[in-house]
Amino acid sequence: MIAITGIGAVSPTGTGKEKILRSLSESVSGISVSGKFGLHAYNADSFGEVKDFMPKDYIPPIKARRMSRFSQFALASAIEALRDSGLEINDENRFNTGIAVGTGLASTDSTDKFYEGLLKEGADGTNPMIFPETVQNIAASHISIHFGIKGPNITFSHSDISSELAIFYACELLKDNRADFVIVSGSDELSHAVVTGYSSLGLLSDRMMPFDLMRDGFVLAEGGATVILERLDDAKKRKADVYCKIVSQGFSSSPAATIKYDSSLGSMIDSMKTALLRAGTPIPDFISAAANSTRELDRLETLAIREVFGGMASAIPVSAVRSHYGFFQGDGVLRIALAALSLREGIIPKTLGLKNPSPECDLDYVADGPRNAEINSVLINSFSSGGSASSIVLGREN
Amino acid sequence: MRHPVITGIGVVSSIGIGKEAYWNALAAGVCGIGEITLFDTSGFKGRLGAEVRGFSPDDYFSRKEAGRLSRCDQLGAVALSEALRDSGLDLNRIDRTRLAVVIGSGSGGLLSGEIFKKQLFNHKKPRPSLLVSFSSSALTDHIALKTGARGFRSTVSTACSSSSTAIGIAGEIIKKGIADFVITGGSESLTETTFSGFNSLRAVDEVPCRPFDRKRKGISLGEGSAIFIVEEAGHARQRDRKPYAEIAGYGLSCDAHHVTAPAPDGTGIAHAIRSAISNSGVELGEIGYINAHGTGTPANDLAESNAIKLVFGKSAYGIPVSSTKSMIGHCLGAAGASEAAAAILPLIRGVIPPTINYKNPDPECDLDYVPEPRNGSGISVVLSTSVAFGGNNTALILRKAS
Numbered sequence: 001m002i003a004i005t006g007i008g009a010v011s012p013t014g015t016g017k018e019k020i021l022r023s024l025s026e027s028v029s030g031i032s033v034s035g036k037f038g039l040h041a042y043n044a045d046s047f048g049e050v051k052d053f054m055p056k057d058y059i060p061p062i063k064a065r066r067m068s069r070f071s072q073f074a075l076a077s078a079i080e081a082l083r084d085s086g087l088e089i090n091d092e093n094r095f096n097t098g099i100a101v102g103t104g105l106a107s108t109d110s111t112d113k114f115y116e117g118l119l120k121e122g123a124d125g126t127n128p129m130i131f132p133e134t135v136q137n138i139a140a141s142h143i144s145i146h147f148g149i150k151g152p153n154i155t156f157s158h159s160d161i162s163s164e165l166a167i168f169y170a171c172e173l174l175k176d177n178r179a180d181f182v183i184v185s186g187s188d189e190l191s192h193a194v195v196t197g198y199s200s201l202g203l204l205s206d207r208m209m210p211f212d213l214m215r216d217g218f219v220l221a222e223g224g225a226t227v228i229l230e231r232l233d234d235a236k237k238r239k240a241d242v243y244c245k246i247v248s249q250g251f252s253s254s255p256a257a258t259i260k261y262d263s264s265l266g267s268m269i270d271s272m273k274t275a276l277l278r279a280g281t282p283i284p285d286f287i288s289a290a291a292n293s294t295r296e297l298d299r300l301e302t303l304a305i306r307e308v309f310g311g312m313a314s315a316i317p318v319s320a321v322r323s324h325y326g327f328f329q330g331d332g333v334l335r336i337a338l339a340a341l342s343l344r345e346g347i348i349p350k351t352l353g354l355k356n357p358s359p360e361c362d363l364d365y366v367a368d369g370p371r372n373a374e375i376n377s378v379l380i381n382s383f384s385s386g387g388s389a390s391s392i393v394l395g396r397e398n
Numbered sequence: 399m400r401h402p403v404i405t406g407i408g409v410v411s412s413i414g415i416g417k418e419a420y421w422n423a424l425a426a427g428v429c430g431i432g433e434i435t436l437f438d439t440s441g442f443k444g445r446l447g448a449e450v451r452g453f454s455p456d457d458y459f460s461r462k463e464a465g466r467l468s469r470c471d472q473l474g475a476v477a478l479s480e481a482l483r484d485s486g487l488d489l490n491r492i493d494r495t496r497l498a499v500v501i502g503s504g505s506g507g508l509l510s511g512e513i514f515k516k517q518l519f520n521h522k523k524p525r526p527s528l529l530v531s532f533s534s535s536a537l538t539d540h541i542a543l544k545t546g547a548r549g550f551r552s553t554v555s556t557a558c559s560s561s562s563t564a565i566g567i568a569g570e571i572i573k574k575g576i577a578d579f580v581i582t583g584g585s586e587s588l589t590e591t592t593f594s595g596f597n598s599l600r601a602v603d604e605v606p607c608r609p610f611d612r613k614r615k616g617i618s619l620g621e622g623s624a625i626f627i628v629e630e631a632g633h634a635r636q637r638d639r640k641p642y643a644e645i646a647g648y649g650l651s652c653d654a655h656h657v658t659a660p661a662p663d664g665t666g667i668a669h670a671i672r673s674a675i676s677n678s679g680v681e682l683g684e685i686g687y688i689n690a691h692g693t694g695t696p697a698n699d700l701a702e703s704n705a706i707k708l709v710f711g712k713s714a715y716g717i718p719v720s721s722t723k724s725m726i727g728h729c730l731g732a733a734g735a736s737e738a739a740a741a742i743l744p745l746i747r748g749v750i751p752p753t754i755n756y757k758n759p760d761p762e763c764d765l766d767y768v769p770e771p772r773n774g775s776g777i778s779v780v781l782s783t784s785v786a787f788g789g790n791n792t793a794l795i796l797r798k799a800s
Contacts, residue, residue: 141788
């Protein structure tokens with residue numbers, strides 16, 4: 001069994017574990033009209049921007065200046081998470097520590113700026129300081145360099161289940177004794193380029209209102225989060241503070257076009273069933289929904305939950321935490337961190353922005369939340385456009 | 399014990415389309431590096447690259463389909479078709495919930511993204527569909543769509559080691575029973591960003607790259623795709639299919655040294671190789687050929703030679719080490735897959751592919767770099783190393799299937 005023993009976060013709802021916990025219990029929204037960067041699209045000017053993050057609080061300024069926000073979010077959250085876990089990287093463990101990162105689009109700002117230099121000034125306009133930040137594995141590299149971590153190092157970039165694949169891989173590394181600790185980060189950044197891209201595909205909205213009749217797309221967001229994973233026995237041996245256990249994970253997929261969700265429901269049903277079966281948990285205490293306020297996904301996830309739980313579906317609280325901060329592809333680790341905190345603190349987060357549920361969305365979405373409850377298990381759904389699905393069960397460690 | 403074996407291979411490369419053409423060219427030491435025609439290279443010092451010439455999307459796709467696929471995905475889709483045909487696997491007769499897709503991605507649909515940006519920059523209305531293929535998972539999802547795969551799906555993005563790691567994971571999930579069949583490999587197209595990026599780092603040679611040569615000055619970029627059909631050995635046996643090779647195991651490590659330069663002493667790469675050896679259960683002495691990452695930069699080739707000496711000691715001098723990048727260039731996200739398809743040449747044809755352009759021995763790189771194609775019959779285990787920005791190292795071990 002794998003344990004989560006450290007949490008760090010840089011989120012639109014606040015930087016640091018304490019702040020994201022407060023956002024859960026006070027239902028604070030991290031979505032606002034773009035400030036610092038003046039982001040806007042023809043159909044949206046609200047974003048889930050990270051606002052209170054000061055890179056110098058974590059990273060020496062001379063290094064931070066050369067990093068993309070994508071890298072900064074991942075590294076800062078990793079620094080916080082590692083501190084939180086009480087672990088120290090030293091010569092004894094640097095080869096036995098792994099790093100797994102998930103990112104949807106990595107540093108679109110670096111790629112855009114680099115290419116713009118070329119368009120403007122040709123070869124002379126290309127900046128060699130920016131180019132290394134354009135690769136997806138740059139955040140994982142910064143984490144390894146910062147701590148001197150030399151074990152397995154991997155980055156997944158697979159749409160909305162990028163972070164979930166990083167979690168999967170970390171658990172495998174631990175089970176196979178290829179690593180004793182794994183730093184798992186998920187990060188993505190907002191940029192003018194990514195806003196232009198999503199906006200031209202017509203996917204953006206100004207408000208998050210999952211399952212609501214009026215929902216019309218997602219608010220694009222950014223952020224990074226890190227969890228520290230280790231084998232539960234080892235964590236107990238070193239008397240680590242265990243947030244919860246990763247009890248099981250199910251993966252599935254269905255053939256679906258790149259920007260479409262799985263309308264057959266097959267992958268969603270299968271990933272939930274697999275995770276629940278492996279966990280031996282027929283009914284979780286709540287579901288952290290993938291729902292991102294799009295017409296398509298919220299409806300499909302509702303139908304899939306109905307299909308899996310039948311008559312019991314209405315009795316399970318289904319909470320969409322993306323309503324708090326928006327949506328970015330690599331947000332899986334942030335969602336796991338939030339679920340781990342929910343589990344420990346006994347909070348089922350409120351789904352913000354839901355006023356008039358769609359008739360096709362007829363479950364208990366915790367619109368009246370947050371609720372206090374004893375929570376022993378959480379099911380975290382991640383369903384990606386293109387048809388990939390992951391479901392993770394987190395369980396209380398007594 | 400479950401054994402993952404390769405039963406289908408598809409290749410698109412600058413030295414030939416189709417695996418037979420690729421292997422013929424590798425065995426003959428053909429160079430695919432030349433002038434780049436995909437975009438304007440004027441103003442750059444290093445102007446050469448290994449482009450897939452004569453690739454016409456119309457030969458393979460309807461206009462509508464071609465419009466939705468980036469060049470990277472087009473190369474990958476063509477390699478996929480060949481790999482499937484080659485494997486003889488009837489997808490209608492297998493349980494496709496047990497069919498996984500694990501692909502390594504580099505710059506993916508960046509070339510399409512560049513066209514979008516250029517239109518925007520020139521105040522033209524850009525075509526949004528250019529962005530559909532921008533996601534790193536675009537090819538993975540396309541392969542799943544084409545084959546109806548319903549199993550585990552993942553896209554590894556560790557720059558230049560992506561597809562080597564993907565192949566390692568493909569083997570691992572078969573060993574662990576997570577899948578019975580895996581479509582794996584990688585694809586990459588040349589892009590203006592990567593081309594000008596490596597130039598900005600002064601890492602591109604003005605002449606075709608010369609791995610391990612004393613006068614080496616940098617890489618030559620390349621493009622292409624290699625896709626493999628991997629299945630559990632028992633299944634291949636049942637359908638009387640003789641495998642090309644077995645994916646014995648793999649190892650990963652990180653240098654924790656620098657964002658673009660490898661750790662000079664080679665300790666990081668050495669750790670990945672040791673981890674691959676222990677994961678695959680082969681003996682050190684069994685490894686008969688090393689297909690090196692061998693980019694042609696002064697730093698990489700030295701670090702890698704040092705790593706091989708660290709792991710193999712004195713016997714390093716007796717192992718043929720070559721870099722097929724001298725022929726196909728550095729294919730970034732597709733490098734690991736293209737090189738895995740080259741690394742097995744001794745197992746399939748008994749030939750060791752050479753490091754062409756190697757003329758001047760470097761006293762610091764003093765291994766046997768195989769300047770000419772050579773007889774390699776008798777080799778049963780091969781190692782392929784991949785090294786990426788940020789010090790992400792992968793070592794992959796392939797062996798003759800029993």
